[in-house]
Amino acid sequence: MGKIRLTTAQALIKFLNQQYIYVDGKESLFVEGIFNVFGHGNVLGIGQALEQYSGHLKVIQGKNEQGMAHAAIAYSKQMLRQKIYAVTTSVGPGSANLAAAAGTALANNIPVLFIPGDTFATRQPDPVLQQVEQEYSLAVTTNDALKPVSRYWDRITRPEQLMPSLLRAFEVMTDPGKAGPATICIAQDVEGEAFDYDEKFFEKRVHYVDRKAPVERELKGAAELIRASKKPVILVGGGAKYSEARDILISLSEKHNIPLVETQAGKATVESNFKNNLGGMGITGTLAANKAARQADLFIGIGTRYTDFATSSKTAFDFDQTKFLNINVSRLQAYKMDAFQVVADAKTTLEQLAPLLEGYESDFGGEIAELKAEWNAERDRLSQVTFQRENFLPEVKNHFSQEVLNEYADALNTELAQTTALLAVNDTISPDSVIITAAGSLPGDVQRIWNTSEPNTYNVEYGYSCMGYEVSGALGVKLAEPTKEVYSLVGDGSFLLLHSEFITSIQYGQKINVVLFDNSGFGCINNLQMDHGGGSYFCEFRTHDNKILNIDYAKVAEGYGAKTYRVNTVEELKAALEDAKKQEGSTLIDIKVLPKTMTDGYESWWNVGVAEVSDKESIQKAFELRKQKLETAKQY
Numbered sequence: 001m002g003k004i005r006l007t008t009a010q011a012l013i014k015f016l017n018q019q020y021i022y023v024d025g026k027e028s029l030f031v032e033g034i035f036n037v038f039g040h041g042n043v044l045g046i047g048q049a050l051e052q053y054s055g056h057l058k059v060i061q062g063k064n065e066q067g068m069a070h071a072a073i074a075y076s077k078q079m080l081r082q083k084i085y086a087v088t089t090s091v092g093p094g095s096a097n098l099a100a101a102a103g104t105a106l107a108n109n110i111p112v113l114f115i116p117g118d119t120f121a122t123r124q125p126d127p128v129l130q131q132v133e134q135e136y137s138l139a140v141t142t143n144d145a146l147k148p149v150s151r152y153w154d155r156i157t158r159p160e161q162l163m164p165s166l167l168r169a170f171e172v173m174t175d176p177g178k179a180g181p182a183t184i185c186i187a188q189d190v191e192g193e194a195f196d197y198d199e200k201f202f203e204k205r206v207h208y209v210d211r212k213a214p215v216e217r218e219l220k221g222a223a224e225l226i227r228a229s230k231k232p233v234i235l236v237g238g239g240a241k242y243s244e245a246r247d248i249l250i251s252l253s254e255k256h257n258i259p260l261v262e263t264q265a266g267k268a269t270v271e272s273n274f275k276n277n278l279g280g281m282g283i284t285g286t287l288a289a290n291k292a293a294r295q296a297d298l299f300i301g302i303g304t305r306y307t308d309f310a311t312s313s314k315t316a317f318d319f320d321q322t323k324f325l326n327i328n329v330s331r332l333q334a335y336k337m338d339a340f341q342v343v344a345d346a347k348t349t350l351e352q353l354a355p356l357l358e359g360y361e362s363d364f365g366g367e368i369a370e371l372k373a374e375w376n377a378e379r380d381r382l383s384q385v386t387f388q389r390e391n392f393l394p395e396v397k398n399h400f401s402q403e404v405l406n407e408y409a410d411a412l413n414t415e416l417a418q419t420t421a422l423l424a425v426n427d428t429i430s431p432d433s434v435i436i437t438a439a440g441s442l443p444g445d446v447q448r449i450w451n452t453s454e455p456n457t458y459n460v461e462y463g464y465s466c467m468g469y470e471v472s473g474a475l476g477v478k479l480a481e482p483t484k485e486v487y488s489l490v491g492d493g494s495f496l497l498l499h500s501e502f503i504t505s506i507q508y509g510q511k512i513n514v515v516l517f518d519n520s521g522f523g524c525i526n527n528l529q530m531d532h533g534g535g536s537y538f539c540e541f542r543t544h545d546n547k548i549l550n551i552d553y554a555k556v557a558e559g560y561g562a563k564t565y566r567v568n569t570v571e572e573l574k575a576a577l578e579d580a581k582k583q584e585g586s587t588l589i590d591i592k593v594l595p596k597t598m599t600d601g602y603e604s605w606w607n608v609g610v611a612e613v614s615d616k617e618s619i620q621k622a623f624e625l626r627k628q629k630l631e632t633a634k635q636y
């Protein structure tokens, strides 16, 4: 057998160039490129290998390891998990910075390849710079912290170990049932060590993503359940989106008059204006979707993990009458809610179910249209919220006095409500634009009131809800959708936490638009504490002498070289959005909005850990309310 002498890192890069994916008869390259932040843990090994031969890989210099990893995750998510970027970091702090992003990829089932450097395999220079030198074992390094947040994890301490390790990583990343982050840590000395690799290892390799079909028992059982139900409701989860089940979902929903409701990951599988799409369900859901779910006698969960946000902490249903039918490529997920399980691809299953449902119609009649009309009227109201200096009732009520709301209006020089601003953005940007967000109050707002006009225009990460994904991820979306405008909807808190890849977007001419909603605080967490009887405690951004912070984010971004706008009214916002469309480079719109003006309520509930004993009567009351609510919840 022919051999080729390469360093471990050179072998890695050569292999990455040869990986293909095969989906629905189409073959394409699986690894698009590689993000890097070089340090002593990877520059001499992986850096050298890339400099010598990078092949087709696009090599992008990141600015923060978490940030560039978020960009890679958003890219993969936007590509419906059919193409990835790899991410290489140095050792120690560089790899530690991957942890939050790895969790994001794992919770969202997104394939991405992480390649952090590791300490010396020979141990000769121990402790090398950035080695933590754990006392109980020299075998433990910072990279062990990535184990719980990786779907596959390995450490390479000999060059030949790379071969089986890469095969496992690619098998995991290209399996829809277990897709997630694969982490291969390579000892920094081993990156540069040479080995006579079998040439065969570097031949073109195709990973087949075949659609798993349901067995006859599953199909028959599912059809019987649907035919016996009067009010079935379909929950469209992320799995439905990745399976590209839009057309069959629309056809089944129309034909049998079954409402669709969406999870965050499933939103924009089917566009919002489809007549039977009632929008987001659960804690941050629409009233229409939550009312439909409450009536369901059969709940059909397609490609969903049933997170607490989707199920209102398992209180969204009438458990005495609702049966569950789950269609999921993951057996683990299909088992949830004591459902009848179909462990198979969503699109294939629905297509095979279609002929078995001939003649069936739900009892919803005109109710779906009524629920949708009622919600559309509420959405209209939310688009026109007008602040008043007296007796103003914001969406989140009874937290801030009028005096405090006026103080914010003065400090931020704004009377803009968040919902009004958000819907102005929705109305003004072009319908094929892609939005991205992840944490704070914006994900809830967009799940409820953002109308998607086209499929796959909604890249919201709410499995890990990781602050920092919003701006960094926008770069990844832009790489995936070079001809579309990309809008990062981000709170001031998340922007402050991490926006390093905004600079990378400017550096590489990858235009993104950051739409920053500044309410001067961790608004949603402030809501959470006050909703549960607490005071306003360390969630507002106030100075030591209690003044509201007013940060000029436009000026910050101007310093990076972005085109920026300061906005305090709807008119200014619309004008800024129009002008931003004309720009070639990245933009930032700094919108000052009033706190407590995000959406709230709509018959949802979140189970959170309230203090069982406290010196505040309001907290004791919140604890009692939680106890009562839990009596209506499914226990597991």
Ligand SMILES: Cc1ncc(C[n+]2csc(CCOP(=O)(O)OP(=O)(O)O)c2C)c(N)n1
Residues within 6 Å of the ligand: 100, 439, 440, 441, 442, 464, 465, 466, 467, 468, 490, 491, 492, 493, 494, 495, 519, 521, 522, 523, 524, 525
């Ligand atoms: C990395 C990370 N740290 C902490 C949190 C907890 N957290 C969730 S939302 C939030 C505040 C978000 O503030 P901002 O972005 O201003 O959004 P707002 O709620 O004000 O709209 C915090 C601290 C998180 N989700 N992610």
Ligand SMILES: O=C1C[C@@H](O)[C@H](O)[C@@H](O)C1=O
Residues within 6 Å of the ligand: 438, 439, 440, 441, 443, 444, 465, 466, 524, 525
């Ligand atoms: O703790 C949290 C509360 C949610 O409202 C928020 O969106 C999320 O980011 C979070 O971490």
Ligand SMILES: [Mg+2]
Residues within 6 Å of the ligand: 440, 491, 492, 493, 517, 518, 519, 520, 521, 522, 523
């Ligand atoms: Mg905020």
